[in-house]
Amino acid sequence: MSFNNPAKLVLLALAFPVNAWSQTASVDANELTILRQQIQALQQRLSELEQAQQAQQAELAETKAAYPEEERAQNQAVAAEEETEQTVSFGGAIRTNYSYTSYDDDSKNRGGDFDFDIFRINMDVNIDDVILSGEIRFFDYMTAIKYAYAGYNFDEDWQVLVGIAPVPFGHRPYNSQNWFFSTNYYLGLEDDFDLGLLFRRKMADSWQLDLGFFKNDELGGVDGFVDNRADRYSYDIVGIRGEDEGIFADPATPAGEYNTFSGRLAYQINAMGVDSQIGASLLTGGIHGVEDKAGDYHAWAVHWQAEWHNWLLQLQHTQYQYDVGDAERMAVGAYSFFDSIAAEAKSTTFNLAYTFAVDWGPVSSLQVYNNYGLVYDKSDRSRNTLMNITGLALAAGGLYTYFDFVTARNQPFVGGSSVGNDDDTEQRFNINIGYYF
Template identity: 30%
Template sequence: MQKNKPFTTSVIRAGICFLGFSLAYTSAFAEDGENVENANVAVKSPWKFGGAIRGAYQYVNYNKDRKGELEFDTLRGEIGYDDGSIIGSGQLRYYHYSKRQTGGDSGNMVLLNHLWAGYRFSDKSELIAGLNSHPFGLYPYAGNNFFESMAYYAGFEDTQSLGIKYSRKDGAFDTQLAFYPSDGGHGSTSDTKSNFLEDDSARYSFHLVNEHQEKNTGIARVTYSMEHSNDAKSEFGLSYLHGEVASTINQSGHRDAVAAHYAGVFGKAAVRLMAMQYDYDLNGSPTTLAVGGFGFSNKLATEGEIYVANVSYNIGGTIGPFSGFTVYNEYSSLIKHESSFTDSSQNVTGLSFGAGKVWIYADYMLGKNSTYMSPVFYNGMGAGKATDNNGQRLNVSVGYYF
């Protein structure tokens, strides 16, 4: 595999379009601002700039090299624009992997999280185009923990692709429709010796990689919200995804996924539930496919069901400079339809809190054939292993958000 490739052409074009359009509109906005009758009235800028720098402390019981020390993890920069009608957002990320994290050589990765521009209509509906998030399932996130749910590693949570998305509200109904001709491409990687990082997997969200690629994906998501009282409400939803799969090894075909989901808030408590099923119908009927993210690829069973059950509670109060305490327990599982495969599951018990611009996640994780929580890494969500597949992980993420 060739190393150090630039971002794909599709991502570059999206970035150029977004930047050029934003600059052109800003110029027009500035010219109009010169004609404001009352020059003393302050005009709030539609631009927002920010970012974050994060480090992580990790203890992994099945890896002797991952037992302690706080290390640098992520640097990100972001830009946003919203003048009431024209909207846009972009985020670029840099990751560093130390030798302790990889068990081998150190490496670096640069990638786009998202980059889109759009328009908000008078009825508050929105149409956006660019690298944006799939409106599927529990949206935008299934839970609270730093590592997200098993749906994320299968490519069905917090997933970004290149295309268009339309969102609107009609009373209690919220509808989102999206079409993605491309998965959005990948970023670039570098490492010192062994080329353990994969360019095609240099992505924020998990997609098909290597011999397979996602094409022409359509998604529909509809939810219905209802209030039970002043501080209690529920959201019931259905999501459907259909898309093409291109292949370099004569395994092309299509994929389908359907999900039923529920999100409820009851005062300080919250519940999130999801049941989904997915199926890759491909030539040759392979039982696993490669999915990649953050520079590494893993096997995924081509047919399965994913279940998510999350509960959280906002404790409130303060301890010194810290506040916003939320405790949670978040469980997810992958039930594979191939009879010879072993199922996957993960459970995360955690606490999040902050102080000013600093935010902390402290998660205790138990995993079985789970990508980042058990010793079966490459094939955990594929065939898996019936024995020696359980893991424990303590992860404390400390971020400064500006």
């Protein structure tokens, strides 16, 4: 018998003297009957207390059985949050490229060329609200840092980035789906990164505001301590072209952008099952020569993006102007290569894409697209730049491959230059194969 129940102890305490007295003395029958009734009442009460105690223990057992699951779920959520907020990760890519072009007879005679593209390494660090991120790219002919910045999340809405950070302008993150980007990229107005400070603000549920101040380009501006000012990923101004200067020559009059302010405001709309984002971008800054200020530059854009089921539509109109005296052309540099652009022009781009989710062995996604871009009304009166790319992007695990058919006129890397005067269009069939890890 268990002695943990106080009611049992009381019953025994009362029962013991009764039994002892019955053995040593005569007890009146009426008194004995009364005592037995009292004992039966105590036993009944004891039974009720035991039943109540058993019910309470069963309820407690159910609660204890459920609690570890809740605690485990909470611990997993906390662990997941800690893993998200305190992580150090490395990644990268190895890419190769095949091309067959209409403008290179030697390449056509060989049946096209297959070359190494890049090896790149990415690093991302999240420690509580501190962010560190960077990417370095290794080519056969140069090494370039695409971006490298530190950041801090003030709260769930405000974020600041410092370093080689993205310049907020136009569609984010890209105004294209193909491997070549859009015509804006070669003007320095897509996927551009400069040295400065960027504030990002998510306003309510629909507004997005980006404000940036960039001291100079990623290589330190006009007097940056570098061997070659064209060894960079992003297109930037590197000089002012003279009237008799070659399109691809090293700039005789070096120059660089500085003290640039950039802002991008976008509004998200969901109507009739279509997710749309409409926005506007603006940037303004100075152009500095080796010794003195050479002028100013400005650009603005309006952009609209719509997503419906698997469809994606992007429209953007852009205008830019470099006000540097009587100069009608500017020298730009990227990929260890100098080129030229008009000092003032307009640009319009139109992109349409559709994504298929598939289950073809390792292949999980296909995206087909057509990207069109036109640069016109150029200040140097050169012919329009046109580029249309019809392509397919295939994802299979870590393997991502672009199949692009490019038709272009006066377009860099498709047999021309942004300030070319060709009437003929050129074609390029391109396959870029990359393994991302």
